[in-house]
Amino acid sequence: MTGSSPISIQVYKASIVHSLSLNQLEFIEHGAIGVNENGRIVFVQNLAANPELNIANSAHIVDLGSKIIIPGFIDGHFHAPQYSFIGTGMDVPLLEWLAKYTFPHEAKFQDAEYAQKNYDIVVRRLIENGTTTCSYFATLHLEASKRLVDIVQKHGQRAIVGKVNMDRNSPLYLCETTEQSISDTTDFVNHVLNKQDSLVHPVITPRFAVNTTGKLLTALGKISREYDPKVRIQTHMSENTKEIEMVAEMFPKSSNYAQIYDRHGLLHERTYIAHCIWCSRGERGLLHTRRTGIIHCPNSNFSISSGVLNVRRLLNEGVKVGLGTDVSGGYSPSILDAIRQAITASKMVSIGLGSDADKSSSSTGERNIPESFEELSFAEAFFLATLGGAECLDLADTVGNFTVGKDFDALVVNSQSEGSRIDVFEGDTISEIFQRFLFLGDDRNIEEVYVKGKEIKSALKK
Numbered sequence: 001m002t003g004s005s006p007i008s009i010q011v012y013k014a015s016i017v018h019s020l021s022l023n024q025l026e027f028i029e030h031g032a033i034g035v036n037e038n039g040r041i042v043f044v045q046n047l048a049a050n051p052e053l054n055i056a057n058s059a060h061i062v063d064l065g066s067k068i069i070i071p072g073f074i075d076g077h078f079h080a081p082q083y084s085f086i087g088t089g090m091d092v093p094l095l096e097w098l099a100k101y102t103f104p105h106e107a108k109f110q111d112a113e114y115a116q117k118n119y120d121i122v123v124r125r126l127i128e129n130g131t132t133t134c135s136y137f138a139t140l141h142l143e144a145s146k147r148l149v150d151i152v153q154k155h156g157q158r159a160i161v162g163k164v165n166m167d168r169n170s171p172l173y174l175c176e177t178t179e180q181s182i183s184d185t186t187d188f189v190n191h192v193l194n195k196q197d198s199l200v201h202p203v204i205t206p207r208f209a210v211n212t213t214g215k216l217l218t219a220l221g222k223i224s225r226e227y228d229p230k231v232r233i234q235t236h237m238s239e240n241t242k243e244i245e246m247v248a249e250m251f252p253k254s255s256n257y258a259q260i261y262d263r264h265g266l267l268h269e270r271t272y273i274a275h276c277i278w279c280s281r282g283e284r285g286l287l288h289t290r291r292t293g294i295i296h297c298p299n300s301n302f303s304i305s306s307g308v309l310n311v312r313r314l315l316n317e318g319v320k321v322g323l324g325t326d327v328s329g330g331y332s333p334s335i336l337d338a339i340r341q342a343i344t345a346s347k348m349v350s351i352g353l354g355s356d357a358d359k360s361s362s363s364t365g366e367r368n369i370p371e372s373f374e375e376l377s378f379a380e381a382f383f384l385a386t387l388g389g390a391e392c393l394d395l396a397d398t399v400g401n402f403t404v405g406k407d408f409d410a411l412v413v414n415s416q417s418e419g420s421r422i423d424v425f426e427g428d429t430i431s432e433i434f435q436r437f438l439f440l441g442d443d444r445n446i447e448e449v450y451v452k453g454k455e456i457k458s459a460l461k462k
């Protein structure tokens with residue numbers, strides 16, 4: 001047992017599964033986690049090796065039997081306003097999809113009351129599905145973005161929220177002036193920081209290079225670096241080949257997409273970018289040097305026909321990677337789905353069906369021996385959904401696994417919950433039951449959801 005035991009602690013006895021690193025998944029079949037009044041983990045104990053709990057009398061013990069405690073899921077990329085057209089409109093690729101469905105829909109969030117109603121529905125749905133931390137894109141509307149912050153605070157979810165910036169190449173009904181965009185962003189960032197709520201953070205959110213002028217990008221980079229620590233930045237990059245062609249014409253002085261963001265001061269260790277499917281070797285190297293993370297959104301990459309990201313290569317190159325649902329480019333709000341689709345995407349890459357900018361740009365005529373890439377294991381995909389995401393979002397000191405001193409953000413998983421679609425067979429090991437949850441489980445198996453020690457799922461029913 002590690003750490004001290006303050007007077008009033010909550011002890012959860014259960015099986016424990018969490019990632020220590022990309023390659024290390026720890027299973028503690030008979031475990032206990034101690035959580036103090038501040039929601040911090042004070043000990044993690046293997047009861048098989050060390051059955052005595054060294055705790056004060058006032059500790060409250062919750063015996064969860066054969067249920068499994070895992071770290072809460074981290075969704076590194078979610079568009080809150082897009083939830084209300086989830087599962088529809090996936091008949092066209094990105095640029096057409098934005099014009100045909102997304103922009104008209106996001107324009108409705110001009111109405112803060114409409115936004116509030118919709119945001120309440122989506123935040124509830126994410127908590128149901130075990131997303132304890134979510135990085136949200138709101139819309140460009142300041143008041144509606146503030147309402148999203150209020151809603152996540154009401155429900156107790158850990159969240160990073162961004163007011164979207166877009167000052168060109170969108171319809172007039174969803175476009176702001178550069179000056180308005182800068183002043184509303186400053187207002188939004190200060191509004192969230194002034195709350196001094198350790199669970200909610202602002203993030204600078206330029207939609208993507210297509211929708212932003214160089215002047216705006218420079219100003220946003222500057223805002224992010226003016227604060228200590230730097231304010232996070234999230235955006236999209238190299239999702240779709242037409243998008244990349246458009247961006248190259250718009251920013252002719254930069255030799256590639258990543259360089260555009262870099263030249264405007266947007267790439268740093270608190271930046272994380274969705275997609276990056278078509279990044280060249282040079283761009284990946286730049287992201288690695290800047291310690292910028294990539295959020296892999298496989299459902300969206302398939303659903304709006306963007307491409308198949310080679311995650312293995314990014315991991316081999318030392319780039320930080322997390323998972324995102326990218327609703328509603330992606331049709332599922334569940335990180336379990338992102339885990340499954342990340343594994344499927346990695347299998348496509350391993351059989352030579354990945355998207356590869358390096359391959360298409362090598363026109364030397366020489367016959368290259370194709371590189372082989374190992375598919376992701378379930379343990380690696382789970383890492384991306386938890387600790388990997390925490391690293392991208394600069395939250396790894398606080399969440400992502402059950403290290404003493406981190407906050408207790410956790411899910412109680414019951415393979416035999418009411419309505420469960422998971423069958424358990426005689427002799428199944430904890431690893432087998434856990435894997436079956438990853439591939440067959442759903443929100444019905446996620447019985448309790450904790451953020452900073454507080455259970456937030458049961459309150460949704462009230």
Ligand SMILES: Nc1nc2[nH]cnc2c(=O)[nH]1
Nearest residue numbers: 079207208236300326329
């Ligand atoms: N998937 C996705 N890509 C984008 N690129 C710019 N905006 C968006 C968006 O809303 N969704």
Ligand SMILES: [Zn+2]
Nearest residue numbers: 077236274326
């Ligand atoms: Zn997105």
